[in-house]
Amino acid sequence: MFKFSMNEQPIYDLYENRIVLSELLCRPPRIKVEKFFNVKNKVELWKREFLCLKHVLNMNSNLPINMNITMSSLPYFLSTKMNWRGGIEIVEWGPKDENTLRMLPIYVKYLQKRNLSVWVDDLKPEAWELWKDIDVTGYKVEFKDIQHDFIYELFSKGKPIIIERIENIEQMKELEKIGFRY
Numbered sequence: 001m002f003k004f005s006m007n008e009q010p011i012y013d014l015y016e017n018r019i020v021l022s023e024l025l026c027r028p029p030r031i032k033v034e035k036f037f038n039v040k041n042k043v044e045l046w047k048r049e050f051l052c053l054k055h056v057l058n059m060n061s062n063l064p065i066n067m068n069i070t071m072s073s074l075p076y077f078l079s080t081k082m083n084w085r086g087g088i089e090i091v092e093w094g095p096k097d098e099n100t101l102r103m104l105p106i107y108v109k110y111l112q113k114r115n116l117s118v119w120v121d122d123l124k125p126e127a128w129e130l131w132k133d134i135d136v137t138g139y140k141v142e143f144k145d146i147q148h149d150f151i152y153e154l155f156s157k158g159k160p161i162i163i164e165r166i167e168n169i170e171q172m173k174e175l176e177k178i179g180f181r182y
Contacts, residue, residue, distance in 0.1 A: 003028060003029065005026075005027065005028065005029040006024050006025070006026055006055065006056070006059070007024070007025040007026075007027075008022050008023075008024055008025075009022065009023040009024075009025060010022055010023075011023060011066075011162055011182055012182065013181060013182055014172065014175065014176050014180070014181055014182065015181055019063065020063070020064075020182070021063055021064050021065075021066060021086065022061060022063045022064070022065050022066070022086075023065075023066045023067075023068070023089065024056055024059075024065055024066070024067055025068065026051075026052030026055060026056065026067070026068075027052070036048060037049075037070070037093070042070075042072040042073065045070060045072060045073060046072070046073045046076040046077075049069055049070065049073045049077075050073075050076070050080075052067065053067060053069075053077070053082055056084065057082060057084060061085075063086075064085045064086035064087070064117075065084060065085065065086035066086050066087045066088065066089050066117070066119060067086070067087075067088060067089065068088075068089045068090075068091050068121055069088050069089070069090060069091070070090075070091055070092075070093065071090060071091075071092060071096050071100050071101075071104065072096055072097070072100055074090070074100065074103075074104075074107040074111075075100070075103070075107070078107060078110050078111070083114050083115070083116065084116075086116070086117065087111075087116045087117030087118055087119060087137060088111055088116050088117070088118055088119070089119040089120075089121035089140060090108075090118065090119070090120055090121060090136075091121045091122060092121075092122070092127060101130070104130075104134060105133075105134045105135075108134055108135065108136055109135075112135075112137075117137040117138070118136045118137050119136060119137055119138050119139065119140055119162070120136055120138075120139045120140065121140045122140060122141075122142065122164070123139045123140060123141050123145075123154075124145060125145060125148040125149075125150040128150045128153065128154075132153065132157075136159065137159065137160070138159045138160035138161060138162065139154055139157075139159060139160075139161050139162070140161075140162045140163075140164055141154070141161060141162070141163060141164065142163070142164050142165045143163055143164065143165050143166050143167070143171055143175075144165070146163060146175075146178070146180075155179075160181065160182060161180060161181075161182065162182040163175055163180050163182065
């Protein structure tokens with residue numbers, strides 16, 4: 001059985017100057033994320049994600065918590081009664097099939113009916129076509145990807161955008177000038 005460590009990644013509101021949300025990254029200590037979640041089939045992947053989700057449900061937090069989940073695990077997750085204050089960040093790595101891709105908008109609606117926020121995690125310009133018509137809570141994009149034209153399409157959706165991998169104060173100030181909030 002695995003022991004887990006939780007790496008808390010704060011989501012910071014640049015205008016209010018405070019942490020508003022925590023993303024919890026779950027994995028066993030001393031095992032890289034890629035190795036832990038690189039499995040042969042989606043059932044095994046779900047089993048590992050389920051262990052992480054159970055771990056989160058046992059935590060106490062004053063902030064809303066977001067947890068990552070792969071697309072292929074969404075049907076399994078929806079068959080549970082798991083719920084918490086915060087949301088799901090859908091990541092695109094892991095096995096995907098045509099049915100999962102077709103059902104994705106419906107899965108998002110079911111997650112929202114549970115009062116979970118639904119974020120697209122690590123959204124890349126090449127994946128925008130898949131997500132642009134799905135009514136998610138918001139998008140998480142790496143700093144390097146805001147240089148692409150798709151960022152203007154993200155802004156046009158009027159949804160929150162969280163920028164990740166901000167390495168220094170200059171990058172943060174650049175984001176504030178452009179109009180990013182998180």
